[in-house]
Amino acid sequence: xxxxxxxxxxxxxxxxxxxxxxxxxxxxxxxxxxxxxxxxxxxxxxxxxxxxxxxxxxxxxxxxxxxxxxxxxxxxxxxxxxxxxxxxxxxxxxxxxxxxxxxxxxxxxxxxxxxxxxxxxxxxxxxxxxxxxxxxxxxxxxxxxxxxxxxxxxxxxxxxxxxxxxxxxxxxxxxxxxxxxxxxxxxxxxxxxxxxxxxxxxxxxxxxxxxxxxxxxxxxxxxxxxxxxxxxxxxxxxxxxxxxxxxxxxxxxxxxxxxxxxxxxxxxxxxxxxxxxxxxxxxxxxxxxxxx
Numbered sequence: 614x615x616x617x618x619x620x621x622x623x624x625x626x627x628x629x630x631x632x633x634x635x636x637x638x639x640x641x642x643x644x645x646x647x648x649x650x651x652x653x654x655x656x657x658x659x660x661x662x663x664x665x666x667x668x669x670x671x672x673x674x675x676x677x678x679x680x681x682x683x684x685x686x687x688x689x690x691x692x693x694x695x696x697x698x699x700x701x702x703x704x705x706x707x708x709x710x711x712x713x714x715x716x717x718x719x720x721x722x723x724x725x726x727x728x729x730x731x732x733x734x735x736x737x738x739x740x741x742x743x744x745x746x747x748x749x750x751x752x753x754x755x756x757x758x759x760x761x762x763x764x765x766x767x768x769x770x771x772x773x774x775x776x777x778x779x780x781x782x783x784x785x786x787x788x789x790x791x792x793x794x795x796x797x798x799x800x801x802x803x804x805x806x807x808x809x810x811x812x813x814x815x816x817x818x819x820x821x822x823x824x825x826x827x828x829x830x831x832x833x834x835x836x837x838x839x840x841x842x843x844x845x846x847x848x849x850x851x852x853x854x855x856x857x858x859x860x861x862x863x864x865x866x867x868x869x870x871x872x873x874x875x876x877x878x879x880x881x882x883x884x885x886x887x888x889x890x891x892x893x894x895x896x897x898x899x900x901x902x903x904x905x
Contacts, residue, residue, distance in 0.1 A: 617820045619795050620733050620771070622674040623666075623835040625690040627823055628816060630661040630676040637819075638678065640812035642686060644784035645729055645744070645767055654681045663828060677709060683724040685709055693839050694734040697888040702730050702766060704884065710763070727765045731792070735772055743773035744785065778806045787813055795820060838880050874900055 617624050629638045639652050646652075658677035675689040687709050691698060706728040713723055737745055745768050749761040774789045781787055787810050791798075798804070800818045807813050824832060870890040874897055877886045883897040890897075 617795075617824065617832065618836070619792055619816070619820060620690060620692050620731075621832065621836055621839070622690050622692065623832050624820070624823075625731075626674040626676065627661045627828070628819060629688065630657060630659070630674075632657060632660050634815075634819065637812050637816050638676065638688070640784070640810070641788050642678075642688070642729070644788050645769070646727060646765075650684070650727075652680045655679070655686075663831075666831065675705065679724075685713065685724055685726040686729065687726070688729045688731070690731045690733075692733040695888060697891075698730065698732065698736060701885070701888050702728055702768075706764070706766060723763055725763045725765065727767070729767045729769070731769045731771065733771050736770055737768060741773065743770050743789070744768070745770075778804050781806045784810060791816060841876075841880075871896075871900070875904065878904055 619625055619628055628634060629641060635655050635657065638657075639655055642655075643651050655678045658679060659675075675687055678686045678688075680686070687705055689702075689705070695701065706726060709728070710723060710726050713726075714720075747766040747768075748757055749764050750757050751760075769789065771789060771793050774786070774793060776786060776790070778790070781790060787807050790807060791813050795817070798807075798817045799821075800814075803814060803817055807817075870892055874886050874890050874892055877889065878901055881889070883894060883901060886892070886897050887894050
């Protein structure tokens with residue numbers, strides 16, 4: 614069985630964001646985007662690097678890539694629940710768009726930018742489908758009118774995918790099955806429904822041998838950090854609910870948010886901490902400055 618959970622962002626980054634595994638990323642992306650947008654070749658803009666991670670240059674473990682037509686992709690795996698992920702995803706989409714333009718370039722040179730967010734929690738209320746796509750449309754015609762076509766955003770909510778092996782019908786469902794049930798596979802025992810996808814066979818074989826001793830320690834530390842974050846947030850919510858029965862609830866919640874933010878300063882970037890806690894960027898920056 615796969616001992617590494619490919620949904621942990623550090624593992625996901627190395628598996629799909631390494632130069633030697635670009636074929637896996639291409640297969641995953643082609644399973645998600647439309648048939649007309651199929652990718653033939655990709656250039657990784659921020660490939661996995663252990664040295665960069667150790668130097669703190671990979672606090673956000675997303676994957677940025679550009680295809681043969683110049684279209685940009687941002688892929689992020691989020692294992693911990695984030696109620697403000699919609700704002701975060703828009704922020705990183707916009708950031709990737711602005712990164713395309715250097716001084717002197719014209720707006721017409723902006724390329725289509727597709728943001729793909731793979732979430733290990735339920736996020737979109739009252740929607741049963743696990744894969745939802747957002748574009749900018751004309752609210753009267755319900756069509757995109759071929760305008761603003763640089764924007765496309767995907768959410769894949771893994772926990773909404775409930776199909777058994779015999780129900781799997783396409784490449785996307787095979788990849789989601791791999792991500793959600795990797796613990797059931799090893800290189801000598803891959804379900805027939807998945808083994809028709811050569812890239813998934815490669816992914817299963819790659820998972821358990823892709824970490825050296827140092828990387829495995831980082832992976833285990835990352836798993837612990839994610840668990841600690843969720844525990845702190847859950848504790849803060851519980852304390853906040855209890856204090857809601859008392860006068861001064863708002864003050865108590867603010868104090869808890871500040872405590873959580875302080876504990877996350879060495880784990881996450883300030884934008885993510887702000888989204889997680891609801892505090893302003895200015896408040897997080899002042900906390901970071903005070904903690905130096």
